[in-house]
Amino acid sequence: xxxxxxxxxxxxxxxxxxxxxxxxxxxxxxxxxxxxxxxxxxxxxxxxxxxxxxxxxxxxxxxxxxxxxxxxxxxxxxxxxxxxxxxxxxxxxxxxxxxxxxxxxxxxxxxxxxxxxxxxxxxxxxxxxxxxxxxxxxxxxxxxxxxxxxxxxxxxxxxxxxxxxxxxxxxxxxxxxxxxxxxxxxxxxxxxxxxxxxxxxxxxxxxxxxxxxxxxxxxxxxxxxxxxxxxxxxxxxxx
Numbered sequence: 001x002x003x004x005x006x007x008x009x010x011x012x013x014x015x016x017x018x019x020x021x022x023x024x025x026x027x028x029x030x031x032x033x034x035x036x037x038x039x040x041x042x043x044x045x046x047x048x049x050x051x052x053x054x055x056x057x058x059x060x061x062x063x064x065x066x067x068x069x070x071x072x073x074x075x076x077x078x079x080x081x082x083x084x085x086x087x088x089x090x091x092x093x094x095x096x097x098x099x100x101x102x103x104x105x106x107x108x109x110x111x112x113x114x115x116x117x118x119x120x121x122x123x124x125x126x127x128x129x130x131x132x133x134x135x136x137x138x139x140x141x142x143x144x145x146x147x148x149x150x151x152x153x154x155x156x157x158x159x160x161x162x163x164x165x166x167x168x169x170x171x172x173x174x175x176x177x178x179x180x181x182x183x184x185x186x187x188x189x190x191x192x193x194x195x196x197x198x199x200x201x202x203x204x205x206x207x208x209x210x211x212x213x214x215x216x217x218x219x220x221x222x223x224x225x226x227x228x229x230x231x232x233x234x235x236x237x238x239x
Contacts, residue, residue: 002066003027004161004192005051010060012046020046021217024060028194030160033187035203036196038214044196045089045165047214051194052086052163053077065160082110085159085191087167091150093138099125099145100134103152110157124152127182129175143170151179155186162186164195168202180206 010024021043028034038044049055050062053069062069064080072080093102100121107117125131128148138146147170154162162183168176180202187193187208195209203209213220 002030003063004030004065006061006063007050008061008063010050010057010062012043012050012055013058019058019217021050021057024219026212026219028192030192031187031190033184033193033206033209034195034212035206035209036194036212036214037198037200037203041216042214043217044214046217048163048165048194048196051161052084053081082106082157083160085154085157085162087147087151087154087162087164089165089169091138091146093146093149093153095138098135098137099130099141099149102138102149103156106153106157120156121152124156128152128179144172144175147171148175148179151182155182158186158189159191162191162193164193166197167195168197168199176202177205184208 005028007024007026010021011019012021013019024047036044036047046055050057053064065083067080069080094105097105103121103124104117107120112120122131122134125134128151130145130148130152133141133145136145138149141149147167151164151167154164164183167183168179171179176199183193183195184206194212197203203211
């Protein structure tokens with residue numbers, strides 16, 4: 001299966017400090033589901049920033065959607081970013097917009113008709129349990145509700161690559177399972193999914209997923225790290 005992401009000898013440092021990521025050599029296959037784990041400070045958020053193009057590597061090469069980004073100019077990056085859905089740990093909702101309009105934003109930017117937008121947004125808000133909160137602004141939503149709006153916004157365009165940073169950290173266990181099911185459904189449609197999490201139970205409940213583990217900026221055993229977590233039972237494909 002073709003790779004949607006390839007890292008070749010990638011390193012990243014901020015300013016003149018030590019590298020926070022080093023010697024990153026791996027590829028992510030199109031249509032696969034990955035969990036990214038590691039202790040706090042291991043470099044998970046930095047790796048995600050490279051994946052969704054918020055950061056450029058200090059060294060090495062990254063290929064995304066089959067194209068080498070080494071020489072890509074700033075004006076070329078938006079076209080790549082439109083193919084990526086991102087769930088940020090701090091949500092990054094637009095404060096003056098309602099939940100409905102926050103979720104609709106990527107579709108409006110892409111030029112969809114308002115009738116299509118209304119139908120799609122209502123469906124996804126119902127899925128994440130916020131159908132009755134469509135008109136609410138972020139300040140009136142709980143942390144878990146804001147998280148669900150952020151996830152709905154990230155998946156509304158059915159992106160080719162979905163990158164999520166601790167996407168279930170502010171919701172209860174039942175909603176975490178429901179959101180993971182949503183990611184699984186999107187994965188079934190061909191989206192490559194990368195979820196950073198500390199939740200070992202979440203990982204164990206998703207036998208379809210492959211595991212990537214970071215240790216102090218280094219991907220541990222990259223040739224064998226993409227495996228199911230120990231002691232997890234094989235189950236049907238959908239989580």
